[in-house]
Amino acid sequence: MFTYFKKINTFSSSKLYESVVVLLFSSLICTVASAQEKEEETLDTERVVIVKTYTPTISDAFKIKSTPVVNDSVTQQKKQIRYSIFSVPVASTYTPEKGRAANIDRPKPIDIYDNYATLGFGSFTSVLAEFYSNFQINRSDNMGLYLHHNSSQGGIKEVKLEDKFYNTFLDLNYTSRTRDYTYGIEAGVEHQLYNWYGLPKNPILNEEQIAAIDPQQSYFGAKLGGKLQFDDLYFKNASLNYRFFGDAFSSTEHHIVAKPTFEFEMGDNLITANFIADYVNGGFERDLSILEQTPNAYNILNLGVNPSLVILRDDLTVNLGAALYYSMDIENKDSDLFIYPKITASYRLIDETVIAYGGIEGGLKQNTYRDAVKNNPFVSPTLKIIPTSTMYDAYIGLKGKISDVVSYNFRGSYISEDKKPLFVNNTIPVLQFEGYDYGNSFTYRYDDINTIKGYGELNFEINKKFKLGVSGEYFNYSLEKEQEAWNMPEIKSSVFLDYQINTQWFAGAQLFYVGERKDINNQFALLPTVSGSTLTLDSYLDANINFGYRLNDQLSFFVKGNNLLGKNYERWANFPVQGIQVLGGVTYKFDY
Numbered sequence: 001m002f003t004y005f006k007k008i009n010t011f012s013s014s015k016l017y018e019s020v021v022v023l024l025f026s027s028l029i030c031t032v033a034s035a036q037e038k039e040e041e042t043l044d045t046e047r048v049v050i051v052k053t054y055t056p057t058i059s060d061a062f063k064i065k066s067t068p069v070v071n072d073s074v075t076q077q078k079k080q081i082r083y084s085i086f087s088v089p090v091a092s093t094y095t096p097e098k099g100r101a102a103n104i105d106r107p108k109p110i111d112i113y114d115n116y117a118t119l120g121f122g123s124f125t126s127v128l129a130e131f132y133s134n135f136q137i138n139r140s141d142n143m144g145l146y147l148h149h150n151s152s153q154g155g156i157k158e159v160k161l162e163d164k165f166y167n168t169f170l171d172l173n174y175t176s177r178t179r180d181y182t183y184g185i186e187a188g189v190e191h192q193l194y195n196w197y198g199l200p201k202n203p204i205l206n207e208e209q210i211a212a213i214d215p216q217q218s219y220f221g222a223k224l225g226g227k228l229q230f231d232d233l234y235f236k237n238a239s240l241n242y243r244f245f246g247d248a249f250s251s252t253e254h255h256i257v258a259k260p261t262f263e264f265e266m267g268d269n270l271i272t273a274n275f276i277a278d279y280v281n282g283g284f285e286r287d288l289s290i291l292e293q294t295p296n297a298y299n300i301l302n303l304g305v306n307p308s309l310v311i312l313r314d315d316l317t318v319n320l321g322a323a324l325y326y327s328m329d330i331e332n333k334d335s336d337l338f339i340y341p342k343i344t345a346s347y348r349l350i351d352e353t354v355i356a357y358g359g360i361e362g363g364l365k366q367n368t369y370r371d372a373v374k375n376n377p378f379v380s381p382t383l384k385i386i387p388t389s390t391m392y393d394a395y396i397g398l399k400g401k402i403s404d405v406v407s408y409n410f411r412g413s414y415i416s417e418d419k420k421p422l423f424v425n426n427t428i429p430v431l432q433f434e435g436y437d438y439g440n441s442f443t444y445r446y447d448d449i450n451t452i453k454g455y456g457e458l459n460f461e462i463n464k465k466f467k468l469g470v471s472g473e474y475f476n477y478s479l480e481k482e483q484e485a486w487n488m489p490e491i492k493s494s495v496f497l498d499y500q501i502n503t504q505w506f507a508g509a510q511l512f513y514v515g516e517r518k519d520i521n522n523q524f525a526l527l528p529t530v531s532g533s534t535l536t537l538d539s540y541l542d543a544n545i546n547f548g549y550r551l552n553d554q555l556s557f558f559v560k561g562n563n564l565l566g567k568n569y570e571r572w573a574n575f576p577v578q579g580i581q582v583l584g585g586v587t588y589k590f591d592y
Contacts, residue, residue: 111553111554113553113554113589113590113591114133114134114135114136114591114592115132115133115134115589115590115591115592116130116131116132116587116588116589116590117130117131117132117587117588117590118130118131118585118586118587118588119585119586120558120560120583120584120585120586121583121584121585122560122581122582122583122584123578123580123581123582123583124152124153124154124155124578124581125152125153125154125155126150126151126152126153126581126583127149127150127151127152128149128150128583128585129147129148129149129150130146130147130148130149131145131146131147132144132145132146132147133145135592140176140177140178141174141175141176141177142174142175143172143173143174143175144171144172144173144174144175145170145171145172146170146171147168147169147170148167148168148169148170149166149167149168150166150167150168151164151165151166151167151168152164152165152578154195154197155578156197156568156576156577156578156579157568157576157579158568158576159197159576160197160199160210161195161196161197161199161210161213161215161440162195162197162215162216163195163197164193164195165192165193165194165195165377166191166192166193167192167193168190168191168192169188169189169190169191170188170189170190171186171187171188172186172187172188173185173186173187174186179231180230180231180232181228181229181230181231182228182229182231183226183227183228183229184226184227185225185226186223186224186225186226187222187223187224187225188222188223189220189221189222189223190219190220190221190222191218191219191220192218192219192220192373192377193216193217193218193219194216194217194219194377194378195215195216195217196215196217196378196435196436196438196440196441197215197440197575198378198440198572198573198574198575198576199438199439199440199574200428200438200439200440200573200574201574203428205438213435213438214435215435215436215440216248216435217247217248217249217377217381217435217436218247218248219245219246219247219373219377220245220246220247221243221244221245221246221370222243222244223241223242223243223244224241224242225239225240225241225242226239226240226241227239227240234262234263234264235260235261235262236261236262236263236272237260237261238258238259238260238261239257239258239259240256240257240258240259241256241257241258242254242255242256243255243370245282245368245369245370245373247381249284249285249381249434250285251282251283251284251285251369251381252282252283253280253281253282253368253369253370254279254280254281254282255279255280255281255282255366255368255370256277256278256279256280257276257277257278257279258275258276258277259274259275259276259277260274260275261273261274261275262275268312269309269310269311269312270309270310270312271307271308271309271310272307272308272310272321273305273306273307273308274305274306274307274308275304275305275306276302276303276304276305276306277301277302277303277304278301278302278303278304278366279300279301279302280298280299280300280366280368280385281298281299281300282297282298282368282369282385283295283296283297283298284296284297284381284382284383285381286382287382287384296382296383296384297331298329298331298384298385298386299329299330299331300327300328300329300330300331300366300385300386300387301327301328301330302325302326302327302328302364302366302387303325303326303327303328304323304324304325304326304364305323305324306321306322306323306324306342307321307322308320308321308322308342309321315347315348315349316345316346316347316348317345317346317347318343318344318345319342319343319344319345319359320343321342321343322339322340322341322342323338323339323340323341323342323362323363323364324337324338324339324340325337325338325339325340325363325364326338327364327387329386338364338389340361340362340363340364340390340391340392341360341361341362341392342361342362343359343360343361344357344358344359344361345357345358345359346358350400352400352401353400353401353402354398354400355398355399355400356396356397356398357396357397357398357399358395358396358397359393359394359395360392360393360394360395361390361392361393362389362390362391362392362393363390364387364388364389364390365387365388365389365390366387367385367386367387367388367421368385369383369385372421372444375423376423376442376572378440378441378442378572378575379423379441379442379443379444380426380436380441380442380443381436382426382443383443383444384443384444384446385444386419386446387419388417388418388419388420388421388446389417389418389419390415390416390417390418391416391417391418392415392416393413393414393415393416394413394414394415395411395412395413395414396411396412396413397409397410397411397412397455398410399411404461405460405461405462406458406459406460407458407459407461408456408457408458408459409455409456409457410455410456410457411454411455411456412452412453412454412455413452413453413454413455414450414451414452414453415449415450415451415453416448416449416450416451417448417449417450417451418448419446419447419448420446420447420448420449421444421445421446422444422445422446422447422482422485422486422487422488423442423443423444423486423487423572424442424443424444424445424486424487424519424520424522425439425442425519425520425521425522425573425574426439426440426441426442426443426522427439427522428522439522439574440574442572445482445486447479447480447481447482448479448480448481449477449478449479449480449485450477450478451475451476451477451478452475452476453473453474453475453476454473454474455471455472455473455474456471456472457469457470457471457472458470458471464500465499465500465501466498466499466500467497467498467499468495468496468497468498469494469495469496469497470493470494470495471493471494471495472491472492472493472494473491473492473493474490474491475488475489475490475491475492476490483518483534484518484534485518486517486518486519486520487517487518487519487537487572487573488517489514489515489516489517489539490515490516491513491514491515491539492513492514492515493512493513494510494511494512494513495509495510495511496508496509496510496511497509497510503550504549504550504551505547505548505549505550506547506548506550507545507546507547507548508545508546509543509544509545509546510543510544510545511541511542511543511544512541512542512544513539513540513541513542514539514540515539516536516537516538516539517536517537518534518535518536518537519534519535519537519572519573520534520535521533521534521535521573535573537570537572537573538569538570540567540569540570540571541565541567542562542563542565542569543563543564543565544560544561544562544563544564545560545561545564546558546559546560546561547559553589554588554589554590555586555587555588555589556586556587557584557585557586557587558584558585558586558587559582559583559584560581560582560583560584561580561581561582561583562580562581562582562583563577563578563579563580563581564580566579566580567579
């Protein structure tokens with residue numbers, strides 16, 4: 001009973017609720033419909049005027065993220081995949097062919113021998129002999145020997161006195177090299193024989209007078225020296241040399257030169273200090289005054305120092321320095337102080353193609369009797385020996401390589417020298433006692449000379465087998481006392497050629513040209529201070545050529561021809577040279 005009553009109440013409530021909802025919804029529809037009809041009845045047409053321009057705006061866009069973050073609790077993580085590749089070889093029947101290197105013609109290396117001997121004979125009964133030997137004592141020490149002999153028995157046309165000559169010298173040297181330093185010792189002897197055969201045409205001498213003349217002069221000398229060089233010390237190197245020189249007329253000369261050098265770096269620059277002590281002592285039995293017969297002695301000591309600073313900056317190299325000399329003439333109790341510039345510079349304008357260089361340098365040169373004989377063996381043993389001061393040598397030039405074949409060097413300079421020695425013809429004294437008293441010898445005259453000098457050279461290296469070189473010099477002299485720059489030419493030039501024809505034949509040539517020179521024609525002057533007329537020595541051209549044949553690496557033959565134009569030109573006044581000279585010989589190289 002209770003249960004059934006409950007069900008009836010539940011059903012009645014539900015129905016009642018649904019009836020109320022339907023009634024309210026119907027009333028709302030009716031109200032809206034009536035309102036719409038009322039509005040339609042009162043709607044009128046109106047005119048709308050817009051007084052403002054339309055300015056639309058664009059709202060900001062929101063970019064969708066390409067990788068949005070998903071907040072999902074059920075998102076699963078990716079599973080890591082592991083895999084491996086199994087390499088399976090592929091069968092191939094291709095076989096590459098091995099490459100071949102190109103064939104290169106390698107020249108056969110030339111064997112180098114430590115010793116050689118040369119012997120040759122030629123016209124005018126001339127003999128040439130040379131011997132060189134090098135002894136390798138151990139890995140660091142070696143000793144060398146060099147012997148040279150060149151002689152001729154003369155035979156110059158129209159020469160009335162003996163004109164033969166000898167020139168022989170022997171040099172020995174010993175060198176030792178260690179890890180920290182190197183030292184060497186050298187010694188040598190020399191002997192030369194010449195004749196004053198250049199008699200002037202006037203005055204005329206008879207056969208008896210000519211036969212009484214003894215024109216022979218002999219020179220002999222000896223030397224001893226040593227050098228020391230360090231690799232890692234400020235005291236870089238040092239040398240000490242002594243030389244003795246004399247002749248058959250009791251002339252003697254002792255010459256000692258010591259040169260230590262210090263060198264150290266300051267930053268990127270190099271500082272060098274060169275010291276020199278140059279001492280010469282000698283004398284002759286007489287001077288130019290044959291009447292007084294006074295001995296002619298000289299005793300000179302020159303002390304000098306030359307500090308310099310080397311600056312390297314890319315393509316620029318500058319050497320800034322100076323030289324200070326103190327010269328003491330001990331014989332005459334006189335002394336002088338000299339200061340010289342030592343400045344040089346070079347600049348690469350175009351790599352190695354164009355290099356500009358210049359400088360201004362000076363120095364004090366110690367003249368010696370041996371130097372005079374080396375330049376002119378027909379000097380008389382009556383010279384006056386004093387130093388020559390080069391106040392400055394200012395120069396500027398260009399050098400470089402036009403190509404791999406052609407290189408060049410051109411330079412112009414202005415040189416100022418005080419007490420420069422000039423060779424002049426000796427006068428003929430009233431009484432002739434010696435073989436050089438017949439106007440057939442030379443002496444020194446000193447003067448202050450300014451020289452304008454131009455120099456140029458071209459070198460052609462066509463290949464390793466052919467080389468050609470050409471050079472020329474021009475001089476213009478300005479003197480203080482003398483009328484001319486005696487025996488000094490205005491023009492000098494030379495050409496040389498070297499040609500390796502093949503592995504066996506080789507050839508070479510040299511051509512020398514020397515312009516006119518002036519000398520004093522003082523054969524009629526009674527005193528040396530009185531100058532006679534001036535004579536002119538003709539210019540000359542000397543052509544030389546040589547051929548050689550190499551039989552093997554050790555044995556070769558050669559032929560030389562000198563003065564092939566055949567002119568008996570005069571290098572010095574009244575001293576004609578030999579005509580065409582031909583000499584042939586053999587050279588043998590060997591090892592012990």
